Amino acid sequence: MGNNLVTANQKPKVFIATPAYSGKVHIQYALSYADTVATLMKHGIEVTPRITASGSLLVAERNRLTQAFWESDCTHMLCIDGDLGWPAQAVLAMLEADKEFVAGVYPARGHEHTFLFRPVKEPNSERIVTEKHLLKMQYIPAGFMLISRSCIQKMRDKHSDLFYEPKDPRNNPEPGYCFFNTEVYEGEFWGEDFVFCRKAREAGVEIWVDPLIQFDHDGTIGMLMEALTTDPSKAQT
Numbered sequence: 001m002g003n004n005l006v007t008a009n010q011k012p013k014v015f016i017a018t019p020a021y022s023g024k025v026h027i028q029y030a031l032s033y034a035d036t037v038a039t040l041m042k043h044g045i046e047v048t049p050r051i052t053a054s055g056s057l058l059v060a061e062r063n064r065l066t067q068a069f070w071e072s073d074c075t076h077m078l079c080i081d082g083d084l085g086w087p088a089q090a091v092l093a094m095l096e097a098d099k100e101f102v103a104g105v106y107p108a109r110g111h112e113h114t115f116l117f118r119p120v121k122e123p124n125s126e127r128i129v130t131e132k133h134l135l136k137m138q139y140i141p142a143g144f145m146l147i148s149r150s151c152i153q154k155m156r157d158k159h160s161d162l163f164y165e166p167k168d169p170r171n172n173p174e175p176g177y178c179f180f181n182t183e184v185y186e187g188e189f190w191g192e193d194f195v196f197c198r199k200a201r202e203a204g205v206e207i208w209v210d211p212l213i214q215f216d217h218d219g220t221i222g223m224l225m226e227a228l229t230t231d232p233s234k235a236q237t
Contacts, residue, residue, distance in 0.1 A: 004015035012070045012095050013046040015074035020082040023053035028085025028216045039088040045095070046073055047166040051082070059180045062142065067176035070152055077152070081143035083109075085216030091146070094210060097134060101200055102208045104144040106215035107222035111229055115224050116141055117209070118194075134208040135224075138201065140195035142180070144215070151205045155179055158203035 016033070018025065025033075039046050050068055052061060062079070069077040078091065094102045108114040119128040120136040129136035129165060156163075156177055165175035179199050180192040190198075197207055211224035 005237070007188070010075060011044060011046075011076045012076055014040060014048045014050065015069040015077045016047060016049040016051075016070055017062075017069060017077050017079045018049075018082050019051060019058055019061040020051050021058075023051075025051065025082035025220060026085075028218075029080070030114070032085045032088065033080075034081045035088040036086075036091050036122040037044055039092065042156050043092065046074075048072055049088055050099050051141070054110040059178075059182060060077075062178050062180040062192060063178055064149060065173060066152065066179060067174060069147075070149075070156075075149055075162075077145075077147045079090045079147065083218040084181075085142055086144065086213060087180050090210065093212075094146045097170050097208065099146075099208045100129055100136070100148045100205050102155075103137075103211060104195075104213040104215065105140055105209050106143060106213075106217045107219050107220045107227070109218050115203045115222070115227055130207065133210070133212060137207040139194040139196070139197045140207060140209060144194060150204075151200060154203040154205055155199055159199055162199075 016036075016175075033049075037049070040047050050065055052065065065079070066077065076095065078085075079192055083231075086104065090104060094104075105115050105117050108116060117140045118138040120138055121127060122129055159177065159179070162178045163175070164178055181194050183190050183195055185195075200207065209224070211228065214221065214223040
């Protein structure tokens with residue numbers, strides 16, 4: 001087991017978690033990953049990469065990566081999907097935001113101005129709650145999320161019922177917590193990313209998004225802030 005305590009003065013150490021189907025990532029991911037690692041190391045921030053073959057059961061791999069992060073000595077888990085490209089400086093900005101859960105929202109594949117998320121709005125208003133340039137969210141996709149160790153600690157404490165371990169070690173020797181899962185909730189099918197967000201919020205964690213990150217999602221390039229400015233109705237669901 002790694003050290004699960006992070007002191008206030010501890011330098012960030014980033015665990016990059018990527019569930020890559022068949023162990024392959026796209027070229028834009030590879031270029032952004034190399035630039036990000038070089039940028040973080042230039043600022044004295046250590047990086048522990050974990051790019052794994054997710055196969056067909058993505059939810060299981062996301063949970064395994066979360067457990068691997070927990071067992072490491074890293075302070076933050078940066079979840080990045082293998083078909084994304086991003087600017088390295090965005091990761092530094094997310095770390096500097098000093099939030100337990102901060103993320104970027106990328107355009108839907110093939111739809112430049114369509115971004116999938118559910119925001120937190122001000123009372124009796126359509127305005128999204130903001131803090132500086134960050135937007136407060138209820139639910140977001142899981143493809144670009146920076147999660148602090150304290151976030152996972154709160155989720156483990158709140159959702160102890162989600163702990164699992166194998167009855168037969170030959171089948172799956174890795175215990176963990178099922179924070180990512182699919183389910184039917186209030187009559188609606190929920191993907192593992194929205195379920196994770198709900199579990200985090202139930203544990204008292206706020207979710208924030210930096211809308212100024214430009215992404216390349218498998219060839220679809222877009223920035224949330226530009227989409228909100230151009231056509232807010234298309235930028236959320």
